Amino acid sequence: VVRRACGRAFSSPAAARSTVGSLAMSAQPNWGGYGGQGNVGGGYGGQQQAQPGVFVPHQTNTNSNAQPSIGLGGMMNDPFLGSMAGNLLQQQGQSYVSYMQSKVGGVLSGGGGTMAYLFAVTPEYVFQKVAMLLVPFLRRWSYVRQPDPGPHQWEPASSDIQAPDLYIGVTALWTYCLLVGVSVFKNEAFSPEIIYSTVSSSIGAWIFHAVVLKSILWALGVSGVSLLELASYGGYSFVYGCCILLGRLASSTLGHVLWAYSGFAYALFLVRTVKSIVRAEQKYHYGGPALQNYLLLGLALFEFALLGYYSWIFSPK
Numbered sequence: 135v136v137r138r139a140c141g142r143a144f145s146s147p148a149a150a151r152s153t154v155g156s157l158a159m160s161a162q163p164n165w166g167g168y169g170g171q172g173n174v175g176g177g178y179g180g181q182q183q184a185q186p187g188v189f190v191p192h193q194t195n196t197n198s199n200a201q202p203s204i205g206l207g208g209m210m211n212d213p214f215l216g217s218m219a220g221n222l223l224q225q226q227g228q229s230y231v232s233y234m235q236s237k238v239g240g241v242l243s244g245g246g247g248t249m250a251y252l253f254a255v256t257p258e259y260v261f262q263k264v265a266m267l268l269v270p271f272l273r274r275w276s277y278v279r280q281p282d283p284g285p286h287q288w289e290p291a292s293s294d295i296q297a298p299d300l301y302i303g304v305t306a307l308w309t310y311c312l313l314v315g316v317s318v319f320k321n322e323a324f325s326p327e328i329i330y331s332t333v334s335s336s337i338g339a340w341i342f343h344a345v346v347l348k349s350i351l352w353a354l355g356v357s358g359v360s361l362l363e364l365a366s367y368g369g370y371s372f373v374y375g376c377c378i379l380l381g382r383l384a385s386s387t388l389g390h391v392l393w394a395y396s397g398f399a400y401a402l403f404l405v406r407t408v409k410s411i412v413r414a415e416q417k418y419h420y421g422g423p424a425l426q427n428y429l430l431l432g433l434a435l436f437e438f439a440l441l442g443y444y445s446w447i448f449s450p451k
Contacts, residue, residue, distance in 0.1 A: 254290045259291050263302060266403070267400070268373075275296075279296045280296070298367055303370060310336065314379065336372070344367075347364040351412075354429065371437070371440055375396075397438035401437045405430045
């Protein structure tokens, strides 16, 4: 019976094709939502027609109010996460700044040698300090600093005439540069480049002088003196340089006499200062008294050469 029914259904090729087509159309799924049969991707009346036998996925609409994914953009848009990130970066920055201040301060501010501490001077101190530099062999100068019961190890310059300062050194440096300009202008050879080279070379010599003093103290077993304090002692050399240039403006002979006296006075001042520092630190030098004497003698000779450099390197021939 089944065989006769199938034979009647497919008795002709046209009837077979019509039957297969109707079965394919009835098996095709409806992807159009409420848009009718055969509408694909339109959602509520889409316009794209589906081809028989081809699967086309449904494309959903993006919601503009959707929350962004957690990431850099989401963190910046979220107030809570943004505040946490800002606080974390601020703490990291503060810790780095504190670390650098402790490192730099340990090199420059040992023994209280801060900038404000070294510029705390009075007119009376400046007058007495210059007199001490010009006549360092008087017995009234003890070269022994007074201890400070406060936060600093020693009394500042405003309270102790034996304390170092940067004010006199900086003032003497600019005065020295002006005197070099006057000396060159007197011989009609002035140019701005001379002032520039004078300032840069003088600052370089000042730094080198401070390093020499630091090396000598290190060789004697003293390491508690800050580099700024030693730079203060080195800055006093420009006071003698100004005196020599003033003498050279008057006559060459007077300039040579002042150079010899200034070298002797400055060498005596630094030798006594280094001895007082070693005594105050209560350190024993490594090589005994012989090493100390050789180092101090070399320091004295170095001061003569340094003042000669200040006096003749920029002077007109």
